[in-house]
Amino acid sequence: MSTDLVVETRGLQKRFGTTAALDGIDLVVRAGEVHGFLGPNGAGKSTAIRVLLGLLRADGGTARVLGRDPWADAVAVHREIAYVPGDVALWPTLSGGEAIDLLTRLRGGADTALRERLLRHFDLDPTKKARSYSKGNRQKVALIAALARPARLYVLDEPTSGLDPLMEEVFRHEVERVRADGASVLLSSHLLDEVEKLCERVTILRAGRVVESGTLAELRHLTRTSFRVGTRADPAGIARLPGVHDLESEPGQLAFDVDTEAVQQVLQTLVVAGVSTLTVTPPSLESLFLRHYGSDPEDSSARAAGSASRSGSGSAP
Amino acid sequence: MGTVLTLVRMRLRRDRVALTVWVLGITALVGGASSAVITEFGDPDQQRQLITLALATPALLAFRGVPNGFSSGSIIWFQLFTWVAVLIGLLNTFLATRHGRAEEQDGRRELLASTPMGRMTPMVSTLVVGIVVDVLIGVLSAAALVAVGESVVGAVAVDTPYGVTAAVPRDRAVGR
Numbered sequence: 001m002s003t004d005l006v007v008e009t010r011g012l013q014k015r016f017g018t019t020a021a022l023d024g025i026d027l028v029v030r031a032g033e034v035h036g037f038l039g040p041n042g043a044g045k046s047t048a049i050r051v052l053l054g055l056l057r058a059d060g061g062t063a064r065v066l067g068r069d070p071w072a073d074a075v076a077v078h079r080e081i082a083y084v085p086g087d088v089a090l091w092p093t094l095s096g097g098e099a100i101d102l103l104t105r106l107r108g109g110a111d112t113a114l115r116e117r118l119l120r121h122f123d124l125d126p127t128k129k130a131r132s133y134s135k136g137n138r139q140k141v142a143l144i145a146a147l148a149r150p151a152r153l154y155v156l157d158e159p160t161s162g163l164d165p166l167m168e169e170v171f172r173h174e175v176e177r178v179r180a181d182g183a184s185v186l187l188s189s190h191l192l193d194e195v196e197k198l199c200e201r202v203t204i205l206r207a208g209r210v211v212e213s214g215t216l217a218e219l220r221h222l223t224r225t226s227f228r229v230g231t232r233a234d235p236a237g238i239a240r241l242p243g244v245h246d247l248e249s250e251p252g253q254l255a256f257d258v259d260t261e262a263v264q265q266v267l268q269t270l271v272v273a274g275v276s277t278l279t280v281t282p283p284s285l286e287s288l289f290l291r292h293y294g295s296d297p298e299d300s301s302a303r304a305a306g307s308a309s310r311s312g313s314g315s316a317p
Numbered sequence: 318m319g320t321v322l323t324l325v326r327m328r329l330r331r332d333r334v335a336l337t338v339w340v341l342g343i344t345a346l347v348g349g350a351s352s353a354v355i356t357e358f359g360d361p362d363q364q365r366q367l368i369t370l371a372l373a374t375p376a377l378l379a380f381r382g383v384p385n386g387f388s389s390g391s392i393i394w395f396q397l398f399t400w401v402a403v404l405i406g407l408l409n410t411f412l413a414t415r416h417g418r419a420e421e422q423d424g425r426r427e428l429l430a431s432t433p434m435g436r437m438t439p440m441v442s443t444l445v446v447g448i449v450v451d452v453l454i455g456v457l458s459a460a461a462l463v464a465v466g467e468s469v470v471g472a473v474a475v476d477t478p479y480g481v482t483a484a485v486p487r488d489r490a491v492g493r
Contacts, residue, residue: 050427053430053431055427055430055431074436075433075434075435076433078431078432078433078434079433081431083427083428083431085424085427085428085431087424088424088428089423089424089425089428090425090428091327091331091425093331093332093333093334094327094330094331098327098330102323102327103428103429103432105323106320106323106429106432106433106434107432107433108433142428145428155431
């Protein structure tokens with residue numbers, strides 16, 4: 001029983017009928033880290049989280065959460081876990097405050113001062129009935145309930161979906177706080193930039209398999225920036241620069257992706273050539289996946305097999 | 318045990334309006350219908366006529382059971398029991414579904430299931446709520462029967478089967 005690893009799975013498998021939702025997942029979350037759990041919709045993030053919470057029983061492989069088996073020892077594991085589901089549903093006739101009180105009471109009682117502060121910072125009116133809450137407000141209820149009592153592991157499944165940018169900032173601040181208190185966080189997301197801001201290490205899932213796992217620095221090759229520029233610069237000249245990829249040119253318009261370390265040089269070249277319009281966007285996870293692993297999950301898992309997980313079964317996805 | 322109580326309180330609070338309407342509605346129906354039966358079939362001749370007629374109609378017996386004698390209590394039972402039992406059955410089925418399958422379907426169960434509680438705790442607390450509600454209906458309807466002039470023993474004898482009948486659909490629905 002290693003105290004250093006908060007979550008440890010080996011070859012985790014779960015199938016629903018003939019679909020392999022999890023096809024041999026290796027996931028390691030160390031004590032005191034914020035671990036990003038990335039993947040496009042339907043990659044198996046929520047399924048993996050449900051297995052880690054003991055809500056689903058794995059079909060194969062092993063899972064240890066806080067040193068215990070999450071299925072056999074669910075109650076003991078839950079004592080030290082705070083969970084925010086991806087899609088929060090509340091009880092329509094109970095108010096938000098009642099839902100928060102219920103959930104924290106079941107976990108042993110909220111820290112009252114903390115609860116009050118969270119309500120204030122998340123700007124939630126706890127007296128309203130849950131049926132009148134928007135998706136973002138329901139999300140806030142679950143977040144406040146999870147954060148209002150200290151836990152050793154916070155499992156957050158796409159926690160910022162439905163939150164506005166201001167609230168995302170509050171959320172990030174709270175994650176920093178619980179990490180500073182020594183807790184670990186497993187943060188699932190399909191937004192790369194959210195994970196970049198919060199996480200030290202990342203596991204990327206696709207079609208039930210781990211395709212990348214490591215520190216953000218190790219995954220730097222994934223984080224290219226997309227440029228769309230109105231310029232008279234010579235397309236061939238730009239394309240020759242190191243770190244420029246996938247250049248497409250129309251008259252007066254260039255679109256290309258740039259490796260992070262090459263941004264400086266590309267900008268200098270552009271400035272010299274003259275720029276009329278400029279759009280710079282971080283790449284979406286989807287486009288990253290399409291580019292990096294191909295659109296065919298079978299192909300991507302074959303390519304990823306060398307660096308990432310190994311699954312025993314040779315079955316079709 | 319603590320978590321069961323917490324959940325029972327949450328369920329009662331969540332259903333505070335709906336359950337009050339059900340319980341008071343059924344009580345009013347039992348009281349109102351019983352007093353109507355007594356008014357309509359007040360004298361022993363009418364009661365005898367009604368029972369004789371019923372005994373000659375197998376379809377009626379199939380739905381309502383065989384009447385037990387000629388007292389006003391047995392007439393009330395014969396006229397009312399099936400309907401009230403169906404109502405209580407529906408109440409319990411809805412209750413068990415609302416706090417069971419519907420919770421899972423809507424994802425609310427996940428919020429509860431991630432807290433330190435046994436896997437059976439939500440089901441047990443739903444059963445407790447159902448039993449509390451059924452006992453309450455039994456007590457209140459018995460009181461209603463006593464109020465319209467039936468004997469206490471007769472009222473309890475009528476209402477105990479309500480609770481028992483109710484348990485069947487509830488337990489089915491809870492246990493899925």
